[in-house]
Amino acid sequence: MRSRVSVVRCPGYESRELSSSIVTALDLIGGIESVLKPGSKVFVKINHLSPGSAPERAIVTHPLFTREVLCLLKDLNMDVTVGDDIQFEGEDGYLVSGYREMCREMGVRLINLKSEGFRKVLCPGGQAIPSVHISAAALDADGIIDLAKLKTHAFTAFTGAVKNMFGVIPCGLRLKYHNRFPRNEAFSRMLVDVFSCLPPALTLMDAVTAMEGLGPSGGPARTVGLVLAGRDAVAVDAVAQSIIGFGPDDILTTRYAAERGLGTARLDSIDVVGERLQDVRVDGFRKAAFPVGLLERKLPSAIYAFVSGRLILLPEVAADKCNGCQECFKVCLADAVRMEDGKARILKKPCIHCLCCHEVCRSNAIKLRQRLLGRLVRFFSSVFKIA
Ligand code: SF4
Numbered sequence: 155m156r157s158r159v160s161v162v163r164c165p166g167y168e169s170r171e172l173s174s175s176i177v178t179a180l181d182l183i184g185g186i187e188s189v190l191k192p193g194s195k196v197f198v199k200i201n202h203l204s205p206g207s208a209p210e211r212a213i214v215t216h217p218l219f220t221r222e223v224l225c226l227l228k229d230l231n232m233d234v235t236v237g238d239d240i241q242f243e244g245e246d247g248y249l250v251s252g253y254r255e256m257c258r259e260m261g262v263r264l265i266n267l268k269s270e271g272f273r274k275v276l277c278p279g280g281q282a283i284p285s286v287h288i289s290a291a292a293l294d295a296d297g298i299i300d301l302a303k304l305k306t307h308a309f310t311a312f313t314g315a316v317k318n319m320f321g322v323i324p325c326g327l328r329l330k331y332h333n334r335f336p337r338n339e340a341f342s343r344m345l346v347d348v349f350s351c352l353p354p355a356l357t358l359m360d361a362v363t364a365m366e367g368l369g370p371s372g373g374p375a376r377t378v379g380l381v382l383a384g385r386d387a388v389a390v391d392a393v394a395q396s397i398i399g400f401g402p403d404d405i406l407t408t409r410y411a412a413e414r415g416l417g418t419a420r421l422d423s424i425d426v427v428g429e430r431l432q433d434v435r436v437d438g439f440r441k442a443a444f445p446v447g448l449l450e451r452k453l454p455s456a457i458y459a460f461v462s463g464r465l466i467l468l469p470e471v472a473a474d475k476c477n478g479c480q481e482c483f484k485v486c487l488a489d490a491v492r493m494e495d496g497k498a499r500i501l502k503k504p505c506i507h508c509l510c511c512h513e514v515c516r517s518n519a520i521k522l523r524q525r526l527l528g529r530l531v532r533f534f535s536s537v538f539k540i541a
């Protein structure tokens with residue numbers, strides 16, 4: 155079956171232009187009412203990484219983007235809950251991003267998922283995990299709206315709509331899965347298992363300002379100026395990947411999800427409406443990690459296993475930037491981070507390269523080093539325009 159994804163220009167987060175772009179993007183795919191009846195109970199899954207960060211850094215789905223979607227949902231009398239599973243100690247993790255204030259103004263319930271608990275559900279056709287604990291608030295909704303953020307990712311290369319649903323499981327479990335699935339292939343299969351439990355009814359992607367480089371939290375913001383929408387989250391990811399320069403099937407979550415019938419990844423099976431893809435592609439969008447899905451398809455399995463293992467990025471602390479906040483220490487289940495003289499230090503031997511420490515560091519103090527083979531693969535790939 156063909157999927158439809160709308161791509162609409164949006165120059166910034168000013169309310170009028172943002173509202174117009176989001177309404178157009180939704181109209182082009184049939185409108186909210188085509189998937190959710192007025193008055194429905196809706197859970198809006200934002201991308202809100204911990205610790206909190208200002209929206210200008212492009213780490214979180216911009217609260218003004220979410221606000222415009224909430225206005226439309228309120229017009230339809232939806233019973234709305236906004237949330238993510240965020241970690242904070244002693245302070246409100248939603249304050250710094252502006253979500254607390256925005257949802258208060260809108261009169262919409264904003265929750266940290268752990269406050270309402272999780273329930274165990276079976277993963278249909280699970281390939282890495284047979285079951286998983288999912289947010290009760292998300293499970294009890296009539297439908298999920300996935301408000302993804304367009305970002306690169308140092309481990310999975312890309313993070314969008316499918317990976318955003320990883321946030322509906324408890325933080326402690328996410329860390330355990332990082333530890334249990336240190337390779338991209340198994341980790342991506344696990345992400346698709348989680349996604350399969352709760353595929354969203356509707357996906358909107360905040361690609362107004364995206365993150366390039368060392369995403370999902372350490373790269374610079376880059377204006378892309380687009381809103382994407384679709385009922386098929388996998389297709390939305392596939393279109394977004396194409397816009398920033400990933401080839402078909404490069405991103406394993408997209409490919410695995412499509413192989414399991416959870417959506418469409420082939421661009422020739424997706425009706426892109428609004429802007430034409432060739433008019434909105436972003437030149438030179440900097441990537442964080444090499445998309446190993448590309449190599450997996452092109453190399454014999456033994457060579458692929460050898461090469462892909464050497465493409466992983468190695469975290470190192472830049473002591474001059476480290477403020478000793480201990481976030482990396484708390485998140486590392488491999489016991490690879492030491493705090494010494496108020497600074498973090500990463501031990502090479504126990505490190506499993508999950509890059510959770512990099513994701514939580516808001517001081518950009520964790521640098522990622524590529525091994526020589528990885529640098530060579532990336533160099534020749536760029537020379538020959540393979541990735
Ligand atoms: S490396 Fe980053 S996360 Fe770790 S203690 Fe230093 S500033 Fe905090």
Ligand code: SF4
Nearest residue numbers: 486505506508509511
């Ligand atoms: S040091 Fe960082 S990359 Fe290494 S295992 Fe710990 S959290 Fe993961």
